[in-house]
Amino acid sequence: MSTADPNLVDKLLNEAESSLVEVALNRRPACILVTRHHAGLYVLELSEEVPFGESRERSAW
Numbered sequence: 001m002s003t004a005d006p007n008l009v010d011k012l013l014n015e016a017e018s019s020l021v022e023v024a025l026n027r028r029p030a031c032i033l034v035t036r037h038h039a040g041l042y043v044l045e046l047s048e049e050v051p052f053g054e055s056r057e058r059s060a061w
Contacts, residue, residue: 003040016044017055028052035060 003009013034020032024046032055033047050056 009040009042013042013044020044020046024052031055033058037061 003012017032017034024031027046029052030046030048031050031052033045033050034055034057035043035045036057036059037043038061047056
Protein backbone atom coordinates (compact mmCIF):
# COMPACT_ATOMS: atom_id res chain seq x y z
CA MET A 1 0.00 0.00 0.00
CA SER A 2 1.19 3.48 -0.76
CA THR A 3 -0.02 6.63 0.95
CA ALA A 4 1.07 10.18 1.59
CA ASP A 5 -1.10 10.43 4.72
CA PRO A 6 1.33 10.46 7.67
CA ASN A 7 -1.35 9.20 10.07
CA LEU A 8 -2.01 6.16 7.89
CA VAL A 9 1.73 5.52 7.50
CA ASP A 10 2.13 5.51 11.29
CA LYS A 11 -0.87 3.21 11.72
CA LEU A 12 0.38 0.72 9.12
CA LEU A 13 3.92 0.71 10.53
CA ASN A 14 2.61 0.15 14.06
CA GLU A 15 0.43 -2.74 12.90
CA ALA A 16 3.32 -4.36 11.03
CA GLU A 17 5.66 -3.92 13.99
CA SER A 18 3.10 -5.44 16.38
CA SER A 19 2.84 -8.50 14.14
CA LEU A 20 6.62 -8.91 14.09
CA VAL A 21 6.95 -8.59 17.87
CA GLU A 22 5.17 -11.93 18.28
CA VAL A 23 7.55 -13.58 15.81
CA ALA A 24 10.59 -11.94 17.42
CA LEU A 25 9.68 -13.40 20.81
CA ASN A 26 10.17 -16.87 19.33
CA ARG A 27 13.34 -16.01 17.37
CA ARG A 28 15.65 -14.57 19.98
CA PRO A 29 18.04 -12.79 19.76
CA ALA A 30 16.59 -11.11 16.67
CA CYS A 31 14.39 -8.05 16.92
CA ILE A 32 12.87 -5.50 14.55
CA LEU A 33 14.66 -3.30 12.04
CA VAL A 34 12.64 -0.73 10.09
CA THR A 35 14.34 0.52 6.92
CA ARG A 36 13.02 3.52 5.04
CA HIS A 37 13.99 3.19 1.38
CA HIS A 38 12.22 6.36 0.25
CA ALA A 39 9.16 8.37 1.18
CA GLY A 40 6.36 5.86 1.55
CA LEU A 41 8.44 2.67 1.24
CA TYR A 42 9.41 0.95 4.48
CA VAL A 43 10.63 -2.59 5.06
CA LEU A 44 10.26 -4.21 8.48
CA GLU A 45 12.33 -7.30 9.21
CA LEU A 46 13.81 -9.32 12.00
CA SER A 47 17.50 -8.60 12.44
CA GLU A 48 20.16 -9.92 14.76
CA GLU A 49 21.81 -6.46 14.49
CA VAL A 50 19.07 -5.14 16.79
CA PRO A 51 19.27 -6.09 20.47
CA PHE A 52 16.42 -8.24 21.73
CA GLY A 53 13.48 -6.19 22.96
CA GLU A 54 14.26 -3.19 20.75
CA SER A 55 13.18 -1.80 17.41
CA ARG A 56 15.52 0.37 15.35
CA GLU A 57 15.02 2.55 12.33
CA ARG A 58 17.43 3.39 9.54
CA SER A 59 17.27 5.21 6.26
CA ALA A 60 18.63 3.60 3.10
CA TRP A 61 18.68 6.80 1.06
